[in-house]
Amino acid sequence: MAISLAHLGPVGTYSESAASAYGEWLETNQQQKFILCPQPSIALALSAVAQKKVNYAVVPVENSIEGTVNITLDTLWQKKDLKILRGLTIPIVHSLLSYNEDLANIKTVYSHPQALGQCQEWLANNLPQVQLIAANSTTEALKLLKEDPTACAISSARAAEIYHVPILYSGINDRPDNCTRFLVIGFETNKFGSHISLAFGLEKSNVPGVLVKPLQIFAEREINLCKIESRPTKRSLGEYIFFIELEGSLQEPKIQEALAELKQYTEVLSIFGNYDSISVE
Numbered sequence: 001m002a003i004s005l006a007h008l009g010p011v012g013t014y015s016e017s018a019a020s021a022y023g024e025w026l027e028t029n030q031q032q033k034f035i036l037c038p039q040p041s042i043a044l045a046l047s048a049v050a051q052k053k054v055n056y057a058v059v060p061v062e063n064s065i066e067g068t069v070n071i072t073l074d075t076l077w078q079k080k081d082l083k084i085l086r087g088l089t090i091p092i093v094h095s096l097l098s099y100n101e102d103l104a105n106i107k108t109v110y111s112h113p114q115a116l117g118q119c120q121e122w123l124a125n126n127l128p129q130v131q132l133i134a135a136n137s138t139t140e141a142l143k144l145l146k147e148d149p150t151a152c153a154i155s156s157a158r159a160a161e162i163y164h165v166p167i168l169y170s171g172i173n174d175r176p177d178n179c180t181r182f183l184v185i186g187f188e189t190n191k192f193g194s195h196i197s198l199a200f201g202l203e204k205s206n207v208p209g210v211l212v213k214p215l216q217i218f219a220e221r222e223i224n225l226c227k228i229e230s231r232p233t234k235r236s237l238g239e240y241i242f243f244i245e246l247e248g249s250l251q252e253p254k255i256q257e258a259l260a261e262l263k264q265y266t267e268v269l270s271i272f273g274n275y276d277s278i279s280v281e
């Protein structure tokens, strides 16, 4: 049976490119066929896998310019059974698309908030007076163009071709080496891989030095942390959950020791997965 992959749609999104890249990896390495299942939002792509309507979801988690995709971290924390099976990084090159070729007539720019954020310097320099409007995805933005002759959208050259929308400018992202990391989310627990993602809550997170001990546990064992991020618990202002990504495998004794010790200092500790990553050129 083909593996079903939920992703943010409709057809032509960056998430679809990431899901296809993962599907091709499955075909090459595991002789598995795949089908793409576009969803109206990242939250619904994650719900589809949580409700077991699909095998996996492929969702963005971090961009090199704009940073974390909060909905992905928040959902991993809330739906504790969901696991990370693989990381996947793809280059992101944005274009400005419109049926109206004269920038002077443009009043509105539609796109996914991540794309608007990744092009904010270009927009400030080239279209300072326009209204920026969030769309559910970069390709949903293209659908909105049809109703608005004074609008443009930020999307990919691939989407421009699929939807037959002219490209006014290419490579408008604020840094040329813009890339986004996606996660493949499912229910399987890997016990081997190059990276581990976890998150913890502390009983009292708003007191001096509270993060020193948890971080020391890793430093003492020379375990490299690749990322640390805080998100609000949503219970009260100033209370946080800390997300950490580290280098190592759950099979290593020093990692097992560190996690056992970390458990003693935390109110809740969730391990999201031990996984390898794929980089797509």
Ligand SMILES: O=C(O)C(=O)Cc1ccccc1
Residues within 6 Å of the ligand: 008, 012, 013, 014, 015, 016, 060, 063, 092, 112, 114, 115, 136, 137, 138, 139, 180
């Ligand atoms: O809207 C899309 O195409 C997405 O997949 C979300 C997104 C937007 C910008 C960069 C990476 C992912």
